[in-house]
Amino acid sequence: MKYVLRRLGFYLIAAWVSLTLNFFLPRAMPGDPATAIFARFQGRMRPEEIQALREAYGLSDGPLIEQYFTYMSHAMRGDFGISISQFPVPVTQVIGTGLVWTLLLGSVALLISFLLGNLLGVVAAWRRGGKLDSILPPVLTFVGSFPYFWLAMVALFFLAFRLGWFPLRHAYSDRLAPTFSWEFIKSVLHHLVLPAGTIVLVSIGGWMLGMRNNMIAILSEDYVNMAEAKGLSQNRVMFNYAARNALLPSITALGMSIGFILSGQILTEVVFSYPGLGYMFFKAVGNLDYPLLQGLFLMLTFAVLGANLIIDLLYVRLDPRVRAH
Amino acid sequence: MALNDQMIENEQAETSTPKQPTPVATPTAPAAKRPLGAFGRFMRNGKAVFGLSILLAFTLVGIFAPVIAPGNPSAFVARPNQPPSREHWFGTTGQGQDVFKQTVWGTRISLGVGFAVGFLVTLFGLVIGMTAGYFGGRVDDILSLITNIVLVIPGLPLLVTIAAFLPPGPITIMLVLSFTSWAWNARVFRSQTLSLREKDFVSASLVSGESSAYIIFREILPNMTSLVAAAYLSSTLYGIGAQAGLEFLGLGNVSLVSWGTLLYWAGNNAGLLTGAWWTFVPAGLCIALVAFALAMVNYAMDEITNPRLRAEKETARVLKESSLRNSRATPVIRQATPSAE
Amino acid sequence: MSVRNLSVNYLTPRGPVRAVENVSFSVAPGEVFGLAGESGSGKSTIAHAIMRLLHPPAVITGGEVYFNGEDLLDMDDDELRQFRWRDMSIVFQSAMNSLNPVMTVGDQIIDAITAHIKLSRKEARDRAAFLLDLVGIDPQRLNAYPHQLSGGMRQRVVIAIALALNPQMMIMDEPTTALDVVVQREILQQIEELREKMGFSILFITHDLSLMVEFSTRIGIMYAGEIVEMAPSAELFSNPLHPYTRGLMNSFPSLTGPKVKLTGIPGAPPDMVAPPSGCRFHPRCSQVQQMHTEVVPRLREISPGHFVACHLY
Numbered sequence: 017m018k019y020v021l022r023r024l025g026f027y028l029i030a031a032w033v034s035l036t037l038n039f040f041l042p043r044a045m046p047g048d049p050a051t052a053i054f055a056r057f058q059g060r061m062r063p064e065e066i067q068a069l070r071e072a073y074g075l076s077d078g079p080l081i082e083q084y085f086t087y088m089s090h091a092m093r094g095d096f097g098i099s100i101s102q103f104p105v106p107v108t109q110v111i112g113t114g115l116v117w118t119l120l121l122g123s124v125a126l127l128i129s130f131l132l133g134n135l136l137g138v139v140a141a142w143r144r145g146g147k148l149d150s151i152l153p154p155v156l157t158f159v160g161s162f163p164y165f166w167l168a169m170v171a172l173f174f175l176a177f178r179l180g181w182f183p184l185r186h187a188y189s190d191r192l193a194p195t196f197s198w199e200f201i202k203s204v205l206h207h208l209v210l211p212a213g214t215i216v217l218v219s220i221g222g223w224m225l226g227m228r229n230n231m232i233a234i235l236s237e238d239y240v241n242m243a244e245a246k247g248l249s250q251n252r253v254m255f256n257y258a259a260r261n262a263l264l265p266s267i268t269a270l271g272m273s274i275g276f277i278l279s280g281q282i283l284t285e286v287v288f289s290y291p292g293l294g295y296m297f298f299k300a301v302g303n304l305d306y307p308l309l310q311g312l313f314l315m316l317t318f319a320v321l322g323a324n325l326i327i328d329l330l331y332v333r334l335d336p337r338v339r340a341h
Numbered sequence: 342m343a344l345n346d347q348m349i350e351n352e353q354a355e356t357s358t359p360k361q362p363t364p365v366a367t368p369t370a371p372a373a374k375r376p377l378g379a380f381g382r383f384m385r386n387g388k389a390v391f392g393l394s395i396l397l398a399f400t401l402v403g404i405f406a407p408v409i410a411p412g413n414p415s416a417f418v419a420r421p422n423q424p425p426s427r428e429h430w431f432g433t434t435g436q437g438q439d440v441f442k443q444t445v446w447g448t449r450i451s452l453g454v455g456f457a458v459g460f461l462v463t464l465f466g467l468v469i470g471m472t473a474g475y476f477g478g479r480v481d482d483i484l485s486l487i488t489n490i491v492l493v494i495p496g497l498p499l500l501v502t503i504a505a506f507l508p509p510g511p512i513t514i515m516l517v518l519s520f521t522s523w524a525w526n527a528r529v530f531r532s533q534t535l536s537l538r539e540k541d542f543v544s545a546s547l548v549s550g551e552s553s554a555y556i557i558f559r560e561i562l563p564n565m566t567s568l569v570a571a572a573y574l575s576s577t578l579y580g581i582g583a584q585a586g587l588e589f590l591g592l593g594n595v596s597l598v599s600w601g602t603l604l605y606w607a608g609n610n611a612g613l614l615t616g617a618w619w620t621f622v623p624a625g626l627c628i629a630l631v632a633f634a635l636a637m638v639n640y641a642m643d644e645i646t647n648p649r650l651r652a653e654k655e656t657a658r659v660l661k662e663s664s665l666r667n668s669r670a671t672p673v674i675r676q677a678t679p680s681a682e
Numbered sequence: 683m684s685v686r687n688l689s690v691n692y693l694t695p696r697g698p699v700r701a702v703e704n705v706s707f708s709v710a711p712g713e714v715f716g717l718a719g720e721s722g723s724g725k726s727t728i729a730h731a732i733m734r735l736l737h738p739p740a741v742i743t744g745g746e747v748y749f750n751g752e753d754l755l756d757m758d759d760d761e762l763r764q765f766r767w768r769d770m771s772i773v774f775q776s777a778m779n780s781l782n783p784v785m786t787v788g789d790q791i792i793d794a795i796t797a798h799i800k801l802s803r804k805e806a807r808d809r810a811a812f813l814l815d816l817v818g819i820d821p822q823r824l825n826a827y828p829h830q831l832s833g834g835m836r837q838r839v840v841i842a843i844a845l846a847l848n849p850q851m852m853i854m855d856e857p858t859t860a861l862d863v864v865v866q867r868e869i870l871q872q873i874e875e876l877r878e879k880m881g882f883s884i885l886f887i888t889h890d891l892s893l894m895v896e897f898s899t900r901i902g903i904m905y906a907g908e909i910v911e912m913a914p915s916a917e918l919f920s921n922p923l924h925p926y927t928r929g930l931m932n933s934f935p936s937l938t939g940p941k942v943k944l945t946g947i948p949g950a951p952p953d954m955v956a957p958p959s960g961c962r963f964h965p966r967c968s969q970v971q972q973m974h975t976e977v978v979p980r981l982r983e984i985s986p987g988h989f990v991a992c993h994l995y
Contacts, residue, residue: 026486026489026490026493027493029486029490030489030490030493030494033490033494034494037499038502041502041503041506042506157633157636158629158633161629161630161632161633161636162625162628162629162632163582163585163586163589163625163628163629163632164586165585165586165589165604166585166604166621166624166625166628166629167625169604169607169608169621169625170621170622170625173618173621174618177614177616178616184614236737237779238774238775238776238779238780239779239780239781239782239783241730241735241774241780242772242774242780242781242840243782244735244766245733245735245766245767245771245772246766246767246771246793246794246797246843247762247763247764247765247766247767247768247794247797247798248763248793248794248797249763249797252793252797256782256785256793257782257785260782260784260785261782261783261784264784272492274495275492275493275494275495275496276495276496278495278497278498279495279496279497279498279586282497282498283497283586283589283590286589286590286608287608297498297501298590301501301505301590301591301592302591304505306505309501309502309505310502312498313498313499313501313502316495316498317494317495317498317499320493320494320495321493324493334784335783335784336783336784336827336829337783337827337829670734670735670759670762671730671731671734671735671736671737671740671741671742672738672741672742673741673742673755673756674741674742674743675743675744
């Protein structure tokens with residue numbers, strides 16, 4: 017329990033750091049930040065609206081500390097200003113639509129690559145020197161060397177453009193409206209294949225190698241020997257004794273790589289024009305839509321922190337040694 | 342099993358110091374005798390040779406770009422989106438530039454920034470990690486907290502957000518990457534420093550009154566060389582990839598030529614959707630090759646310095662020779678016992 | 683159990699390490715056979731080899747291990763799996779490392795039972811509780827995880843698991859080395875009580891000779907992969923014949939009696955890839971002669987029940 021609280025505290029501190037970073041970034045730009053940002057708004061908003069926006073940014077005239085607190089109070093209320101490129105929609109609303117798609121793509125890709133990769137790693141380690149062990153690791157390492165987005169481009173080009181097996185962009189067919197119909201769901205799944213597939217392909221090697229190395233280390237532990245000596249079935253030894261323990265460092269690695277995975281996903285979304293937070297992020301950069309950019313940064317960061325917390329909870333569930341403390 | 346490891350480790354300890362008598366008490370002087378022997382093994386390792394040759398090849402291409410592909414790579418030379426031909430080996434881009442020339446010249450920035458980032462990230466990680474690990478206490482608490490926070494905040498969003506506020510270009514990218522990506526290395530170096538600090542030879546130095554600086558630089562650091570080298574390789578790999586990612590998103594200086602900006606233009610000009618695969622395939626392949634080469638060298642180094650991995654290779658070889666792989670029970674291969682003399 | 687001419691090699695880049703060479707001995711029902719020797723003498727290897735628990739690069743290169751008339755080295759995987767734990771069990775050196783850290787202690791006892799006997803969950807649990815009680819642990823601790831128990835308790839748990847199927851023989855590989863002296867005593871006493879009650883035989887492996895002399899019926903001394911002397915423990919203690927055994931006895935200071943100079947054995951254990959020719963002990967022996975360096979001494983019975991492999995006899 018204490019462990020969980022400690023982690024929670026840490027994530028709260030990290031969240032606060034991100035918020036503070038967000039505050040100072042516009043001020044790091046050469047020149048007056050307010051001018052740069054609000055120059056885009058000229059003529060499109062009434063003066064009171066602009067003033068309200070300035071406050072949301074904490075860009076009022078006053079000492080820095082005061083600006084900071086104004087900013088923080090707005091942030092706490094979920095007010096991150098108004099998007100420039102999608103004026104007059106507030107940033108939080110814009111983000112809302114993207115979040116769903118990013119979560120969908122992210123969880124599907126992550127689940128498949130993590131589970132499949134780890135399973136392959138377990139089997140490869142169990143049958144050392146076998147076909148699985150000698151062929152897959154080098155192949156997957158090579159595939160994993162390709163930048164995410166490049167592999168996405170290749171997939172898009174050959175499988176979608178040339179062969180036409182998969183759609184070229186977006187999360188669902190442009191001709192459909194989002195409903196819970198079977199047709200819609202089919203379209204969503206069809207559009208998921210390439211983006212998720214690219215991510216899985218690039219990242220599965222890492223999970224497999226990691227798990228395989230963990231397993232190899234665990235397989236020389238005495239308790240695995242003892243399990244064999246007890247006359248337990250091969251499956252039981254492999255899964256309940258070896259893999260179960262080798263999973264722990266894998267989960268820790270999962271936690272540490274969430275940020276990296278998200279970064280890859282952003283790039284993949286861009287290539288496939290998949291309307292998640294990543295794609296929005298990219299467009300915001302292109303449009304110099306600073307409020308949206310910063311809002312997305314926070315959202316993405318919070319998503320990662322949240323995911324980390326979930327993984328920590330999972331770890332506590334799996335490792336009894338941590339629960340005691 | 343402990344027994345196997347022990348026997349193998351013992352036996353290898355013997356092979357690496359063949360001319361010395363078995364020392365009675367072992368004052369740990371680990372790094373001193375190994376490097377030459379290890380270097381030799383390194384050169385004979387297939388993966389290392391493969392990786393290093395590729396890296397060397399690309400470096401040479403970068404240095405000799407004006408010779409290999411003379412002329413301004415950004416110049417308009419022919420009709421856009423021409424497939425590979427004799428005049429333009431890799432075809433032309435969506436803006437009529439020679440893809441081959443661009444790829445060759447792009448090596449300079451891509452590799453240059455990549456190696457620089459690798460160096461800086463390793464350096465920062467080393468400074469912070471060793472300070473935290475060696476001094477412990479409050480210093481460690483604070484530095485570790487900072488490290489963990491930087492580690493948990495997702496990389497690309499942070500990079501993009503910061504870079505969006507700064508003037509675009511390779512220098513920005515280099516600085517931004519270096520200042521945000523040292524955390525992983527810091528963690529690794531910190532834990533290594535912590536464990537080395539507990540070793541006897543450090544205590545001996547402390548007792549004999551050596552200064553902290555001496556201990557850090559002359560005692561601990563030399564024992565971390567393989568770790569530092571591995572970190573440099575990984576960081577460079579990361580630097581090249583992250584740089585390409587940022588440039589692809591448009592944050593590099595798009596009028597300069599690098600692999601990442603090449604891909605940016607390919608994406609932007611819808612080279613994909615006009616069937617011009619040659620506009621993006623070469624650059625990506627280059628990145629992949631360099632990344633793969635770095636990974637190979639890293640893996641080779643790991644194989645050489647890690648006795649367990651060497652033992653694994655032996656085990657794998659033995660297993661291949663015998664056909665008993667599926668059973669986990671001890672194999673029984675009866676041999677004619679040498680008759681008692 | 684009867685071991686005949688067992689040989690085990692480890693394959694290494696430098697060549698095969700002949701860890702166990704032509705070892706023969708037997709353990710009668712109900713007796714305690716102690717196997718003593720330095721680290722690296724091959725005693726642990728033998729223990730693991732008997733149950734076929736060694737992993738590559740270890741290979742058994744010759745011999746037979748007879749148990750109840752069957753040669754264990756000829757068994758296939760299924761027979762081996764059934765045989766293990768039911769007829770023979772093993773207690774490893776480090777109890778902490780022998781227990782799966784993510785499973786409760788109770789589950790680890792239960793899965794040993796259910797792998798061999800069809801019992802309901804409740805019946806298996808009851809038996810597990812019974813076993814814990816037998817070794818002196820509160821049955822409530824069935825739900826505890828290994829890290830929640832003390833070192834001595836963990837060792838008892840491992841013994842309880844070893845007893846789960848009432849095996850005819852238990853191999854104990856340095857069961858008390860990792861424990862402090864007081865706990866060592868307790869555990870050994872416990873083991874002795876259990877043995878008298880349940881009647882299993884023990885192959886007891888240790889490097890601590892004094893411990894072994896008290897505890898064993900017969901003792902075998904190993905050096906460099908071979909058995910060099912074998913005798914009932916009292917006989918071995920009062921009348922050690924092999925120079926190595928003599929050296930071992932002399933390196934233990936006695937608590938009582940006159941002050942005697944402590945002598946060790948000069949030299950170091952041999953390189954097992956290329957062990958010394960003839961008698962493997964000859965480089966360290968004070969009574970070595972030319973013939974000893976050429977001819978391998980065989981294990982011969984010098985007096986009833988007392989075997990030595992030495993040219994001096």
